[in-house]
Amino acid sequence: MLRLTVRNLLARKLRLALSGFAIVLGVAFVAGSFIFTDAMSGAFSGIIKGTTADVEVAPKGANDFDSLQDRRTVPAEIVDKLAGLTEAESVHPYNQQQGVYVIDPNGDLVGGSGPPGLAFNYSDTVAITGEPILSLTEGELPSGTGEIALEESTAERAGYHIGDEVELVTAGRNPTMTATLTGLMRFGSAGGLGGATLVLFDTQAMQELFFNGEDVYSGISLTAAEGVSQEELRDAAQPLLPPGVRARTGDDAAAANEAGIEEILGFINTFLLVFAGVSLVVGTFLIINTFSILVAQRSRELALLRALGASRRQVNRSVLAEALAVGLLGSTIGIAVGYLLALGLKALFAFFGLDLSGASFPITLRTVLVSYAVGLVVTMIAAYLPARRAARIAPVAAMRDDVALPESSLRRRLIVGAVMVVAGVGLMVLGFAGEGESGLALIGAGMLAILIGVALMSPVLGRPLIHGLGAIYRRVFGTVGSLATENSLRNPRRTAATASALMIGLTLVALMSILGQSASASTDKAIRESLTSEYVVSNVVGAPFSPKIAEQIRELPQVETVAQFRTAQAEVDGSFAFVGAVDPNGFAEAFDLPIPGAVTAVFRPGTVLVEASTAEQGGYEVGDTIPLELQGGTVKLELTATYPPGALPANYLVTPDTLIKGGLEPLDSMLFITKAPGAADADLRSAVDKITSQIPTVTLKDPQEFAAEQKEQINLFLYLIYALLGLAVIIAVLGIVNTLALSVIERTREVGLLRAVGLSRRQLRRMVRLESVAIAVLGAVLGVLMGIAFGVALQRAIADQGIDVLSIPWLRLAVFVVLAALVGVLAAVLPARRAARLNVLRAITTE
Template sequence: MRRATLRSLLAHKLRLALSAVAIVLGVAFVAGTMIFTDTLDRTFTDLFESTASDVAVTPEGGAEGIDGPAGTLSVPGTLVGQVRAVDGVAAAEGYVQAQGVYLLTPAGEVLDTGGAPGIGISWTSAPGLDTGELTAGRAPERAGEVALDSGSAEEAGYAVGDRVTLLTPGPRVEATVVGVFTFGEDGGLAGASLTAFDVATAQQLTGVGDGFSGIQVAAAEDVSHDELADRVVAAVGDGYTVQTAQQQADEQSAALEEGLSFITVLLTAFAVIALFVGSFIILNTFSMLVAQRTRELALLRALGAGRGQVTRSVLLEAVVLGVVGATVGLAGGFGIATGLRALFGTFGLTLDGDLVLSADTVVWSYAVGVLVTVLAAWVPARRAARTPPVAAMRDDHVAVERSLRRRTAFGVALVAVAAGALAGSVAAGDSGHAPALVGVGGLALVLGAVALSPVLARPVVRVLGAPLPRLAGTAGRLARDNAQRNPRRTAATASALMVGLTLVTGFGVLGASANASVDALVDDTVRADYVVSTAVGQPFTPEVADRLRQLPEVDAVLQQRFTQVRVDGQSTFAAAVDATTLDRGLALEYVAGGSDGLAGRGLLVDETTAAERGWEVGDTVAAESAGGQPTELTVGGVYAANQAVGSMVLSLDTDAALGGPALDRYVYVVLADGTDAAAARAALETVVDAYPVVGLKDRDEFAGEQKAQVDQVLLLINALLVLSVLIAVLGIVNTLAMSVLERTREIGLLRAVGMDRRQLRRTVRLEAVLISVYGAVLGLGLGLVLGVGLTRALADQGITELVVPGGQLAGFLVLGALIGVVAAVWPARRAARLQVLDAIATA
């Protein structure tokens, strides 16, 4: 049986190769995802472990590490002496760290980090606590001196002795480069830019006074990190977080994993989609191979082979196919991981070093590739073993088509589950469970459609193909009949395309709705004439707002920041705004109270938060600063949910008292009445151009910038979904090619009675178009349901408008037809080249 299996594999190399491509693509995505995420983890874990001090002391609620907050939160300078006096401390130094420090290139442009932060730090030279390793020059020692990380220095073209300009949270800084250094073991900063100052300058620029962002501690040789941490805790008392190097690295890695979970889930989802779609091709391939080899397998049974041997023979072919596909797919995973690394590099996430191939990646690649292939081949293998040998060897043997009753019942049950889940998502409202219910409902709906697809194939294809006899004569009638002949095969082929177009359509509806919601939000909320912000949402110096206020063309300026604060025991993000100009720049719909409620230690909350926590105007709530200092806030107003400000709003003064970062995210500018629009914009640009990190946008440009971010995400998603559509094309090619082989005698007879090659090619093409359009119609219908469900489920996330992009959906339908035309090129030529007499003589 092993030799028979091997001969079968060699005899059907081309057919199996088409199925192997599906496995290769699916496994490549699985392997590429795991390689990329392992590389991400390695890059940041190495960075965290190599830069963490033995023990670190930070303000309670603060963060240690390269992504720490830029603000006034600090530990007092006197605490450094207390820590140094602890038994077992070899060295202890305070350090300063803040975001919002950007290096300008010689051309006066901000060094492009692609969205990664620009970070300023103080230089530390104590043994065991070195900031980095100098590769040129020396450490900064006084004001007017800086050291640059090697990556930024190389990219900008700076060397020791050059003069540089820096944008900081405070004033613009002119300094001389006195040193170049690497940070961590391999010098990689994942795209961030790092600038080092002397301690006094860093304190001045970041506003921490004579304090520090934290304290780094080196342990003596005879003291463990845990033991030293316990001693430091006893020395510093409450209000501070004390962590060992391992705890620092673990915390930062956990935060990174949480932050990148969306990427991992997204890539894994597309890997699953690719394998799911590919399984239809494998199922079709083995079904047709088994059907064509019915007499051969029956002869083996007659010669003594048992059912189990026949089943194992077919499954062995599947195992070999799975191993080969997984091997090639694993190699392809490196290509996908390389592409993902380059893609995310454009977003500022630069990964240095080699890609990481772990044992888990290899095991999962082979397990997934082989398992999916074997499962897809199981049904055809069982069917082959159950065929009676005598019946199979008859010339007139025709396989009995199994009933679709069970499949119909299963499909109807899944559709019912989908309907219940989608209805539940509507009833869930803003409870937070709606997106999950839509996900369950969408999955059940797609699986239900796959199950019901053979039932729907004949009536739907009959309707779609009704015009073909009139338009294409005999070729059209034969194409329609061929597409209806085997509804299971047609359904399996069309389902691959259906899954891809379902997701493309669903995200198309979601994207169009999101863009319309952005337009509505800007129109209804933004009262200002202009908005100043960075393109990637990074914070910038409040000096921009101060200079804009001085212009005679400007009537009001509203600064908006985002900060993290603990309110009533729960940590949350809040917007911090200028209370005096809030209503000039933004329009909030107040349910109770108003912007006057921000006076003193006032707090505005949206009505959802107020209802959940039982707050009313006038209530006093307990709050805690980022440094752990308790305070009280008074609810001064309740407003309708608004994505522009989030769930809570504080005044700038309150935010400063709570240790929030003194960096703006948005500055809204209201022009004075009677100001010439062109002259006003020119004056604003004069100020803004001096800060290359930010840009000036009018309302329409600001809305376009926000929509561009949505479009960028959708572009990434649709680019990944192209994979499933590509697999669907291969599936149609595979099905048609094998269908041509299966109908070789029939084709010969048609040619013998007068059908020419041109008519034959047209028949195959029209059959492919019918199958593709059938899959596209199902995909568009399911995608509309999924898109509408997602849009409604995400209403509390700001997607308030529902838009169905009719033109785009029509384009998808046309795309489905074109896919059929393209997929039929090779099978049609193959059919037309068959010799008439040889075809008729085929057994």
């Protein structure tokens, strides 16, 4: 039997290659996700370890990898005290500042959108890796506020050379400044900052520019003396520190920071794996279908084996052995392709500013094991059903002319499908009622169950659709059209299974389109309803900027008020809180929140306004005390009012002094500007533009432009998701190619006859193409319908979280169906060519 299996594999190379390809793509996605996140993890771990000394001293919560700019500092006298420790070999005080960006000679921001821009003072600290954190590779160290050094890759990307005047945008007292480039620095041993930019000043210059000229530091790095452990040094240092400042061992600090990074990377990995899962589900459909068709075509041969004495189990095993071989081969190639995919992701993320050019892309044992496990399990599951059916072929079938494979009745399929849909709806309802990740998982499982249920029922559900399409075909394409229609109706299970693969991809595409469009519409509505200011100044990369800009704008005669909106991350009762801070007076001018009474009556220092849905989830009511845990400590605030979801870009709103109490440096994220009475729009615009034009990180826009910018972000995210779902669609297209190719082979004799009685090659190609389009359109229409159903349900479920407008992009959905039809045309190219090339004589005499 083994030899037969091998022979079969070789004889059906092409067909198996196509189903193997589904496995390759699915496994590649899984492997690629792991390899990519491993690479990111390794890169960030390298950066963290390369910047951490034996013991790190800093205010609690400050200067971590995910910390915002902290305003708390360590006084200089602590440095002297620590220098007296015999356990410490050297003491390196440091100053750091976020939001310092390099502008290239063309006036563009180096690094584009996303990655942080950092400024440090230079020091010769050695990290726990044993390498210096920074090493001068060219030129001289900077001295004074007029000189800087740049990290190598930063200088290279900007195109600056030693001696050039470098333009900087800072979040400090000077929104813009220029300095002479005196030297280039290498960061860590591996080099590279993951896309971030790094500017280096001397210590005095850092203090003068960003610390009001005071002799204070962001933190202190200690290196241990010979024979002193990290713990011993930490224990020696801690008693010398003022309250609120803590010493941590380098290992602890690195581990804590890595844990923070891992959390983000874990999210990215899960995000990617969800799409890998979608591809695998689609791939499963393709494999089930391919094996079903192969088994059907071989049924007479299998029956002969049975007649010659092969047991059911042997037949079953020979089919499964084929699947195993396909799964093994597919997984192996999949891992290799996954590596390429990870490199592709690297390029994609580089576009968003994450530079991993220095990172290694490791294929770990875990990646290999998971990939093989996924590939083999999926293939075996997918092949099991056809294998079982193959084993049920009666030996007597060998003698018959037309062998029909035993198939489950459509009625049973309908019942099982309906049960799955009902169960899926139940899971989704439970999911909506639940919270957090388990809720999401339930919703996902529910959607999957419904999709499989509908896929099971699709031979019946799709029938009217194909008939409708057939009526059009017949009218437009005559006999060829009706032949194509009959062909697609001929094996409803096969047509439906092929279409179902496309359906899944399109369901998700349509769902995301609806959610994206609804989010856009909701943003529009929120901005229209609650924003009363005439203009908004915001940062193109979402990073905070210098408050100086607001001061300058406020001095303009055309401006009535400027509300400085700041943002921070915090935790409330263990949940993530997105905090906005704004001055109450400016806020009242800029926003029109539907709050009873005057805003200033409820919104004052010591109070917090909470978004209604957040309050409901946390069980908070007006009058409650909310403990807001910011990085510098917990601030207790009185909840005085709630506001509708989506009205503000934050779910907690506090006054600016709260953030300062929480240890955060007051930096602005957005400015809301109202016009002075009688001022002309054009005047105001040109006056503000004059200020912002020097600073490429911020732009001025009116509420419509502001909304457009927000929607642009939503669309960008949507395109990313389309791209990731694209792989599932590609697999589905392969499925159509596969089904058509197998059908053409199966109908060789019929094709020969049609050619013999006068069907031209062109007409024959058209016939195959029309069948392909019918399958694709069936999948697309079912998918779009499901997507609309899911989209409406999900929008309703999250309406209280800010997406309160349902907006269905009908045109876009229609475009998807049309695109699917085109995809059908494309999928038919090869099978149609193959059919057209069949030798008429040989085809007609084929067995």
